[in-house]
Amino acid sequence: MKKIIAIILSALFLSSCTVYKAGMEHARYDPIPNKLPSLKYSFDFLYSQGNAIVNGMNHSLLNSLFNSEITTNIMQKTHEKPLGIIHVECTKVHFKNNPVGAYLGGFTLCALNLLGVPFNAVRVEVSLSISIQTLDGDLIKRYKYTRSGKSVLGLYYGKDSQVLLIEVCRDIMNDFKQDVSRDVASITKALNESQKAGSGNIDYNLLAETIVQKTDVASNKKGSSANGAKPLVRNSDVDINIPVTNTKAENTFVLIIANENYEFIDDVQFALNDGETFKDYCIKTLGIPERQVWLYKNASAGIMAGGVDKMVQAMNIFDNAKAIVYYCGHGIPDEKTGDAYIVPTDGKGTNIATCYSLNKLYKTIADSKATNVTYFMDACFTGANRDGSMLVGARGVAREAKKEVIEGNTIVFSAASGDETAMPYKEKGHGLFTYFLLKKLQETQGNVTYGELAEYINRNVKKEAFLTNEKPQNPVIATSEQMSGSWKTIKLK
16 A cells, blocks of 8 residues: 555656756757748847846846757758848747746645755746848848747756747747748748849839738737738729839939838828839839839838938938938827827837937938938828827827928928828828829829929818818928928929
């Protein structure tokens, strides 16, 4: 009888011990698909605060652990010249300890915790962001994952925590490999096109045609799914019969940011249609070389900042350079200062730090050597509606922002004034402001002065907003002081 009791107690003891085995923290799995071109690897451990230290791991150890596991799992040994970069960021590591759960689970049959009986139940949550970029750091594809796992810990407390992290990391790597296998063709094409365009002179138009509209892929534990944008439907009167010019505006550069699909706030209807069609008019009607028209779809904060930097570089490199900046998407004011901000697709309306300052945008390009800067802003920068949420179906939100400081040779065409909202023109599949901007370019073949353009947009938007949306919308023009007396006679083309 004593032997039977001893066997039972031993079984209970062993079953409740930790499962750590030496070598688990160095487990190997298959790398990313061989069809993907050679990529340089970089890793950032961004999560500098948390409770990981209680599990015997400091910041340095966590950095090393993730870095080692990721390189083991996704990187290939190759001597080929890399065509791009695979960049991994760890943004969250969170441990939740539950010692009570371990005791209530029946692990107190033996009081010998120090000999291996589990004395803590732990849950860990990890967030990784994996992006594939060109060699110049321009985003092609980004994947985001948040995974969790749980375990009971005993004698090998610190080692078990490492194994738990590795298992969660392995789950993320497996899902990533599935996702990148699905997208390998478009990623490869984008990387090859960027290589052909040459270092420092990437053709963003070619890249834009090869990547999905929504770059972020949200995944859950059971699998992964791509939340791509809906196919563009461009069949209004301004989308066809676009005038074509024989002249070339060799010194003009265009930055287009079209933000339709947002992660944390309401989407902006027709923004991608607007960006695509405005790009066509810039190339065909205004005669701007295609490689000088940069369209960023659903741009994150980093992508937007990169686009602005690229425009500044162009203004400083080329003589007598002119800049056109077009933005459609959300805008909000700082609740404390009233300053206006553009909302990137990964920005949060409740956190101004995640957004891009409109004053910063104006000043950054004004400080360059640009001879002329023109902005078309199909957005309003007016805060929130009465319940504090973003307005559904609107191009912005509803509270008046403070006027921006405009410097240099700058003209700003804005879709709405005061506390108004920039609305869509659903019948035409465009923003109301953008539709009449495009319509005037179509009617005049681009041969229009700023004064004529402003008068046409203002008159027609005001009428159609009343008839279609039953709301006031009055486009406005703002200029720097030195342009206040001359802007009306300047020609867009």
